[in-house]
Amino acid sequence: MELIWLVPAFPLAGAIALGLGRPLTGKSAGILGSAAAGLAAAAACLVACLFVAGGQVPYTVSLWTWLDLGAASQAIAFSVDALAIVMILVVTIVGFLIHLFSIEHMAGEEGYRRFFAYMNLFVAFMLVLVLAGNFLLLYLGWEGVGLCSFLLIGFWFRDRANGAAARKAFLVTRVGDVALLLGMLLIAASLGSLDIGEASRKAQSAWAPAGSSSLAMLAAALILGGALGKSAQLPLHTWLPDAMAGPSPVSALIHAATMVTAGVYLVARANAFFALAPQVLEVVAVLGAATLLYAGLCALAQRDFKKILAYSTMSQIGYMFLALGASAWTGAVFHLATHALFKSLLFLAAGAVINALGHERDVYAMGALAKKMPLLFWTFLAGAFGLTALPPVTAGLASKDAILARLWYVGGDARLLWWAAMAGVLLTSLYTFRMIFLVFAGPSRRGGVGASSHEGELGPSTTIPLIALALLCLVGGLLDFPRLMGGRPYFGAFLAGALPTAPLPEADTALDLFLSLAPLILSLLGIPLAWLIARRGLERRDIAPKGALPAMAAIAREGFGFDRVYAFLFVRPVLRLAGKGVDFVNLASEGLRGATMRLSGLLRSSQDGRPRRYLGALALGALLLLAAVLI
Amino acid sequence: MNPVLAVSAAVAVASTVAVVIQRKAVHALLYLIVSFFALAVAMLALGAAFAAALEVVVYAGAILVLFVFVLMMIGVEGPVPSLRAWLFPALLAILLFAELAYALFARPELLEALSVAAPASGAAQVAYAVPAPVPPKAVGLALFGPYAVAAEIAAFLLLSGLVGAYHLGRRDKA
């Protein structure tokens, strides 16, 4: 039981060793980093086995007292329950595979050692985040992953655009962080405890009845604000497409599998607070659905390979938020786990393709790569099947089904959300297969053959993670397969210990059939439509310059103008203020000086040597004095 | 209401206003003399015969005549201020008058509070309705009685005025 601290300790040690140690030659840094990640994964598996064997009893390990403030002391306390187990398994296993991939992928880059140091540090912080037993420690992990995200997005810092993207990510998520901090302070102030479990219990007794407590709504809304920022949902989503400036493993780890899902984790972890504020939950669901559709449309119009995947991530996290809003806690977490698998696979494969083509990211300049890079193609396809929830036993199928079923059964207004989710399914299929057709199928649009457009150079460090992830994608769904197809809710049962789960109503075969088939049909429908789009290039300006479709596509490509609006509302005024050198701290003393000068000037002008003026002033004074006496 | 008082008051006000709006200084002076005459009559109506006489003899008859002499020597003619220039003074005047009127008539207790005990010279506290006109004899007795020192100082003042005027009038040699 006491081993839990090893899980974050290994990557932390790795980060320190890589950061401060002697320079290493060749791929040693990569191997060391991956080893640290691998040990963390091993430790996580061990802890998980022990947990299950011990009857799934949640426990907390308090390592030491962090802040000794008497009654308000905070400890470094890791709290282990089913949810935490799931998260650490996802983070460490996927993290390990990505580290492995990076050994070769990042070989030859300047800052190779720095890369692995940052990656290890990130994994350590992420583990702290998901294991934290109190909000303060969670916030430490929260900020830490934000820091590492910044460092890794701007990894190739010599290009200033990357630095700008990193800054943008940091600043936008900062807005969310402030909200989270305020929420934490609110909870601490009114409930008196920052321990997550304790605060949740206290909230249930102090802030009941549900639906009428404004404190609960405020706390939930603030926590939601934090989650929106980290998970890149509307309206704090603008940083994610820009974050693709970082290396592909970064995108895979941070912006697909883990950090962006921290928001989902946070809401799930704080479900007690959200349960007390149903209006906020509605907002969660609506925002999730809105992001789902918005990001799907944007993804459909992108040219940049990684940006398609970035918007896809945004959209899938919208799914998770939708599930959270419908109180389908386990469904959301399950989707989180499966999404980590297939999205990281997609990013890694995409990264390999991009590298092989000499850093080409424009999908319009690719094509016919299926034959040239078969391994990449098939693994990518596996990930795509997971994303679009197509059979056979893919992970995405299972998790999406769970969410959709839950939405339908909630009924009422949630039916609207079900329709939105269905639309999302179609969109997902459309953009995914458009991507596949443009990149791997069709004629080759590449001018000359670029540097090493041949796959043969992929070594084991690249291929093993890809294959491993692909296999996991394909069979991961077995964990919680829809009951129609003979599955058992292993996953749901596992999580029931940590998250409230409402049981599904009685098995109605016909309904179940409908609920499972409908999204399937939509996804399949997307394939030929996507083929049409990819082949005809209907959304391309250079093919149909006057068309309405390209115009709409152009708007969607820009993310429907959110960047412009934010730039106008926030960025430009701040820059103008900063640029003008209006030093408003100095304003106090300068202002005082100016005011004094002006006042003295005014007084001086009253001594102008004009007797009639003086007389008038005298008379006026007499008037006023008399008035003062009389009144 | 004493009709004499009322009429002389009206005359005084009218001619004073005329003083202020004249173009030629001599005309203004003449109007002022009229105003002083009217005031002397008012003083008579109030029973202050001696003061009335002094007003005519000294103020109108000596001081203002001195003014007349000087103005005839230098012939001053000033531009009458425009209506716009009258705005602020008129406003001020009206406001001040309003305040004074208010203080005098609407707040009798203020005046009672400001009044000190009976005046220094002999006359006893008389009932309000009945005070008689004050004869010059009483004034003389007061002037060289309780106010004797003040009279001497007034003499000093006159002397200093004399000296000052003399010096100012000299053609500069020093």
Add this chain to the structure above:
Amino acid sequence: MNPADLELALGLAALLFVIGLAGMLARRSLVFMLLCAEIMLNAGGFAFIVAGARWGAPDGQVIFIFLLVTAAAEVAVGLALILALSGQGRGRPKGLDADEMRRGGD
């Protein structure tokens, strides 16, 4: 002497004073300003007379006498000044403009 008379008289004094004040503020010629000063002084003196009449005491008239003395001295000096200024000036028959005498000298 009834109270109404006294009140009227006091009101008269106030009115005359205020007229003199307005005149002093409005006119720019030194001579006129002096004239208006006389008006004001006289009005103040008249108020004293009224006060004396109210109590039937000679004090009011006595103070009026002193006021006359003051006015006489003031006028003497003032006129001497005016004569000096207008004589040594560039022979302006027009009024001596108070607004242009800021540094006290022509």
